[in-house]
Amino acid sequence: MKPTYAHFSPLQRLLHWTMALLILTMLFVGVGMVATLSHAHDTLIAIHRPLGIAILLLVLLRIGLRLRRGSPPLPNDMPTLQRTVARLSHLVLYALMLAMPLIGWSMLSAEGYPVTMFGGVHLPAIMPHDIRLFALLRALHTYLALLLFVTVLGHLAAALFHGLIRRDGVFSSMARGARRA
Amino acid sequence: MTKPSFPAPERICVPCRLAAIGAVVLAMAGGFAYVAGWLTPQRLTTHRIINAFEADNGSHPGFRRNHAKGVCVSGYFDSNGKAAALSTAGVFAPGLTPVIGRFAIPGGNPSAPDTSVPIRSLALLFTQHDGEQWRTGMNSVPVFPVHTPEQFYQQLVAAKPDPATGKPDPAALKAFYAANPETHPFLAWVKGHAPSSSFANGSYYSVNAFRFVDAQGEGHAVRWAMVPETPFAPVTDEQNSEKNFLQADLAARLQAGPLRWHLIVTQAAPGDPTDDATLQWPDGRQQIDAGTLVIEHETSQDDGPCRDVNFDPTVLPAGIRTSNDPLLAARSAAYSVSYNRRTREEALDPNLHRLQPNGDRP
Numbered sequence: 082m083k084p085t086y087a088h089f090s091p092l093q094r095l096l097h098w099t100m101a102l103l104i105l106t107m108l109f110v111g112v113g114m115v116a117t118l119s120h121a122h123d124t125l126i127a128i129h130r131p132l133g134i135a136i137l138l139l140v141l142l143r144i145g146l147r148l149r150r151g152s153p154p155l156p157n158d159m160p161t162l163q164r165t166v167a168r169l170s171h172l173v174l175y176a177l178m179l180a181m182p183l184i185g186w187s188m189l190s191a192e193g194y195p196v197t198m199f200g201g202v203h204l205p206a207i208m209p210h211d212i213r214l215f216a217l218l219r220a221l222h223t224y225l226a227l228l229l230f231v232t233v234l235g236h237l238a239a240a241l242f243h244g245l246i247r248r249d250g251v252f253s254s255m256a257r258g259a260r261r262a
Numbered sequence: 263m264t265k266p267s268f269p270a271p272e273r274i275c276v277p278c279r280l281a282a283i284g285a286v287v288l289a290m291a292g293g294f295a296y297v298a299g300w301l302t303p304q305r306l307t308t309h310r311i312i313n314a315f316e317a318d319n320g321s322h323p324g325f326r327r328n329h330a331k332g333v334c335v336s337g338y339f340d341s342n343g344k345a346a347a348l349s350t351a352g353v354f355a356p357g358l359t360p361v362i363g364r365f366a367i368p369g370g371n372p373s374a375p376d377t378s379v380p381i382r383s384l385a386l387l388f389t390q391h392d393g394e395q396w397r398t399g400m401n402s403v404p405v406f407p408v409h410t411p412e413q414f415y416q417q418l419v420a421a422k423p424d425p426a427t428g429k430p431d432p433a434a435l436k437a438f439y440a441a442n443p444e445t446h447p448f449l450a451w452v453k454g455h456a457p458s459s460s461f462a463n464g465s466y467y468s469v470n471a472f473r474f475v476d477a478q479g480e481g482h483a484v485r486w487a488m489v490p491e492t493p494f495a496p497v498t499d500e501q502n503s504e505k506n507f508l509q510a511d512l513a514a515r516l517q518a519g520p521l522r523w524h525l526i527v528t529q530a531a532p533g534d535p536t537d538d539a540t541l542q543w544p545d546g547r548q549q550i551d552a553g554t555l556v557i558e559h560e561t562s563q564d565d566g567p568c569r570d571v572n573f574d575p576t577v578l579p580a581g582i583r584t585s586n587d588p589l590l591a592a593r594s595a596a597y598s599v600s601y602n603r604r605t606r607e608e609a610l611d612p613n614l615h616r617l618q619p620n621g622d623r624p
Contacts, residue, residue, distance in 0.1 A: 105290075109297050115599075116299040116307045118411040118592040123576055123584060126594075192601075193571065195395050201580030203393060212570045216609035219602055230294060234287050241283040246276060 087153050087250065088259045096143045097255055103136055104178065108230050130185075131198045137182035144175060156249040167239070170232055177229040183207075184222050191215035306415055308599045311592075314418035315600075318430075319370025323607040324614035327600040329383055329399075331374055332366025333461075333509045334566025337520065337557040339388055345527050345552035348482045349474035351581030352390035354552060359388050361555065364568035365461040365512065368401075375505040377497075380457040382508070384466040384488060385573035386555070394579035397571075399593070400466035400488060402458065406539035407448040411592035416442070444540040456496035461512045462521045463492040470575065470593075471536035471585040474527070483530035483585060485543070488523035488555055509560075516560050523555040536585040564615040572601040 089097065107129065114125035155164055189196045190206035191214040197203055208214060244252030292301070299307045315327040322330055343356035353359045363386040368379050381402050388396040408414045420438035421430045439445045458464035466488040473481045492515075501507045515521060527550045530536060534543045563569050576584050576594040584590045608614055 109294065112294060112298040115595070116297070116309070118306060118308055118311065118595050120586070120588065120591045122591040122595040194574075195393075195577060201392070201394055210570065212605040213609040213612075216602075216605040220606065234290060237290070238283055238287050241286065245279040245283065246274070 085151070085154055086259075088254045088257070089153065090146070090150055091258060093143075093146055093150065094255060094258075096139060096146070100136065100139055100143065100178070103132060103139070104229070104233065107132055107136065108226060108233070111226055127197075127199075130189075130196065133182040133185050134198065134204070136178065137186075140175070140178040140182075144179070147175075153251075153254040156247075156251065158249070170235060170239070173228075173232050174236060177225055177232065181222070181225060181229060184218050184225065188215060188218035188222055191218055306412055308595045311411070311415055311418070311596045312599045312603065314415060314422075315370045318418055318422050322370065322372050323611065324604050325370075325372045326366075326604060327370050329364075329366040329368055329385075330370050330372040331376075332364045332383075332563050332568070333512060334362065334364055334561045334563050334568035335512075335557045336360075336362045336559045336561075336567060337555065339525070339553055339555050341553035342551070343553075344550050345474070345525075348476055348484070348527065348529070348550070349581040350477050351396065351474075351579045352392050352394060353388050353396055353579065354581070359390055361389075361557075362387050362567045362571070363557070364563065364571075364573065365508070365560075367508070376508045377502050377505075380452055380455075382458060382461055382464050382466075384461070384464075385568070385571075387568075387571055387573065388579075390579055395577050396579050396582060397573050397575060397577040398468060398486075399573040399575050401469055402464045402466055403448060403451055403455075404467040404469065404485075404487070405448050405451060405542055406469050406589065407445045408442065408589075409444045409538050409540050410588050411596075413442055413444065414589070414592070417445075444538075447540055447542065459495040459497045459501060459511075460492070460515065461508055462515050463490050463494045465489045465494075466523075468575075470539050470587045470590050471530065472578070473536075473583040473585055475581050475583060481583070483534065483536045485528050485530075486552075487526045487528070489526050491522040491524070512560050516558070520556050520558045522557075525552040525555060526550070527552050537587050539587055539589050569615070570605070572597050574598065 088094075110125045110129050110132070114122055114129060117125070155167060159167075186196060186204065187208045190208040191211050193206075193210035195203050196206070208218075240252050240255070243249055244256070295301050299305050299309075312327050319327070319330070326332075339353060339359045339361050341354050341356055341359065343354065345354040346356075348354075363384060366383045366385070367374065367376060368381050368383060371378075383399065383401050385399040386397070390396070408417055417438055420434045422434075423429055424431045439449060468486045471483055471485050474484050475481050528543065529548045529550075530543055531547055534547070535541050561567070574594050574597050576590055578584065
């Protein structure tokens, strides 16, 4: 049996907070770049692609860590419904963190568009040039981004609820390490 | 007073804290909605530009929202290596680069007569041997009517057909041109130049400025043009009485053999504006003939290789960069919305580009 910890490991916490910042940035960059006609459009697009690939690499590392080390147990006095929502919302977060960059990459591939990282560095296409596939992936990318944003907001609200109202150690398990006695 | 080691729940103001949590979530959702443009419907966004095209031209599912009527072409670019001193892009090294492209006329109606506008356009996609792409959309007029995306939108609004006549109100357009003197060089150019009799004998200009980057990392402000080997001839009265002479003419010419253009790169002198597509650079600027565009084949845009391509002028290989022209980012952003809409329409209706037995579109 895996040992249980009351706090996430320092590496898990570093990944969590780094990715929290990157994903929020990504969501705002994404929704801004498709709306604006200004020079910001080009800059935001240039950020969006490499940032998405960075998130893809980080989430792979993070899933590995989570499978190896697990997560601190939820408090015993949490109602069953809350526990279920907590588990499901984390599954959704992990699934979307993994799916969004892959859909973005696939979508550009299906459009026949270069997947530029920086300068002349490009990623290969991972899907055939097919606009019906593109249309599907393009719509998915938008709707799943909105779902991700709503889930992130729910996650944030729940974390603050644990930290400010329940004060049951769930927030501090990600906010800091264990205090030495 | 000593701090209790386990704070009793009644010690905290639960409603205050719930309100604080709510405020954090609302602030983030509000910021997101603001960036998306949902809170400011009067702000000019990509969607409003494309909506304006749809309002002016009507609904034509599956077609580009502008330059809707066109024909696919393919061939290659034969670089002579002369532009390699200005740009490290692979396309300028001596040798051949495959090209697909599209001749078109401006406007959002794919059935508009060729005589509806005095302008032709040529869009190209060069695929370098290293996989990098260069996409460009050029017009047969070297200057653009407007300087900014906002003016462009105002022009679309002014060109909106009057529901009573089905045609734009000439007074509204006149008022727009009077209120925007930046349009005058464009209007003067169109007035002084007859439209070409063919896609084959037109020159096509990059309109916007770009930056070539050389091996030392030095930038050079440039514009380019595709200048035909076929001698220019103005459109004839006979052609003016026909609706669709451009595509038939191109097909006939290509039956007889490939068509050629020279890629002429013009370098700006210090002080020449690179952020204003309404202004031509003065004559006498240094020019380079970078090589020959050879167009060999044409195909219908209903199933040709150009159909599924978004000729986004900001797709550039290393060695070519955008300039500070505000129209470039706007073109990229708006083309993307047009592409998303038409590909979605194609996906939802696979028969969109299949002609009915009588030749009409479904």
